[in-house]
Amino acid sequence: MKLERVDAADPRAVLRALRGAVLGAGPAIAIGAEGGALPDEVPPGTALVVTTSGSTGVPKSVVLSRNALTAGALATAARVGEGAWLLALPAGYIAGAQVLVRSLVSGHEPAILAGRFSPEAFAAAAASMASSIGGVPTPTFTSLVPVQVRRLLDAAERDDDVLAAVRSFAAVLVGGQALAPVIGDRAAEVGMRLVRTYGSTETSGGCVYDGVPLDATRVRIIDDEVQLSGPTLADGYLGDEAATSAAFPRDEDGTRWYRTGDTGEVVDGVLRVLGRRDNVVVSGGENISLDRVERAVRSIPGLESAVVVGVPDPEWGEVPVLVAASDTDAAALWERVREVVANEVGRHARPHRLVLVEEVPLLGSGKPDRVALRRHAASA
Incomplete structure (x- = not known):
């Protein structure tokens, strides 16, 4: 399958390319950080290659199939509901790309916050999403990182439009890093419905919501490390079989797991992530x-x-x-x-x-x- 790089600075270009990669016949697309030369061809079924540098600065190109991306979108809808999505994150990262995939799978055109994030721009974009089908309002959703949530809550204290915006979403997914309890409490006080997500590019984005795995996702703890399994797992790292084998071991029955590198514990079926092993x-x-x-x-x-x-x-x-x-x-x-x-x-x-x-x-x-x-x- 052909692989084409898309300029992730243009979220509408990413949306158009994902439409073909996920719902059509391709080609697969590459987004994210520059990680050196990419091949012209990728394995059949590939929809997206995301090159991440993360906090370590070491690039790795994660190969995601259309099946994995679609499984993540469908599992999210099953957990939080179906509706329209607002893209308020960069489209070059998996969290942003998955907002677009969820929109494609749901059949709703996404709202896109263009340019630099600000609470005022977010409020305007949220207000533009009001719609209904057969007289029933369409639920709206978005995905944010903690720093955006904090900025919105700060602005909501003085701006009624921002306050109305944060209250308008049926669910606001929050991931990328741990959310400070103080921020979670502030959100609850103003009626902002947060859902804490856990996952990574290697799991097609968040696959554990508020500590509970999405449908078909499994969690286990081996030597204090959180490991994940399910249909949203990436195929591996492009051109790096050794890293793929190390990160995605198989059980004797053939089940693939992803080693997250995080420490954690599961109590009464709820995952609690404690931190990075390294x-x-x-x-x-x-x-x-x-x-x-x-x-x-x-x-x-x-x-x-x-x-x-x-x-x-x-x-x-x-x-x-x-x-x-x-x-x-x-x-x-x-x-x-x-x-x-x-x-x-x-x-x-x-x-x-x-x-x-x-x-x-x-x-x-x-x-x-x-x-x-x-x-x-x-x-x-």
Whole structure:
């Protein structure tokens, strides 16, 4: 099957190309970060190749079939309902691409927020979606990352149009990174119906909603690692059989699983993700999960977007450092930070220092750019 690269900066071009790749005869399309030369041909059934660089900066091209993408769209509709979707994320990432796929599968033309995200633009796009079939209003849905949710909630406090917009959606999927509990509470207070999603490009986007796997998705924990199986799994990494075999092992019965690299636990059928297996520093001989420290810090009002990174230290080897935007009252909250982390994680895990930045840098996916933050924190 032919493979063609599409300019993901033009979401309508991605939509047109996906229409052929998912619903038609192709060709398959390539989006995402530049990961070197791509082949002209891909395996039959391929619809989408997404090249991701993530927080590590190491590109990998994930091969997704039309069956996997469609399975994800149908399972989402079965869980949250059917209706019209608003694209408010970059189309070059799986979360944005899946909004378009869901629209194609549902038969509803998506609304597209063009240009840079802002609460005002989001509200205008949401207002334009009002429609009905046979006098029955059509439910609307969208997908966001936590930083967008926070900005919308901040704006909703002073702008009635934004408040009406966030209340108008039957469900707002939130993924990409953990949502701070404070943000979830604020959303519930104003009537914003959030659904926390968990997944990755390798699973065609979110496949676990509010801790519960979508239909046909299975979750297991092996050696504390979250592993996923089901019809939404990618075929693997383009041109990298070794990485594919390592990330997608098979059981003796032939079942394929995806090794997420996340630690977690399942309690009463609900998955709780604890953090990345590799996001750990060894400080003074103690292992410290930076994800656990960050989760504790983000429970403090005002620090919902703070980031914790590990940096080299001549005495301790590595230490956790808190990075926050300079317009927060992080300095005033410093003692509270150390108290909360000591209580929830342990005294050994308390951040050693605070680094203020003008603005926390983000990747195009909306996740913090941890590579840039580590570099800055190490030199600050």
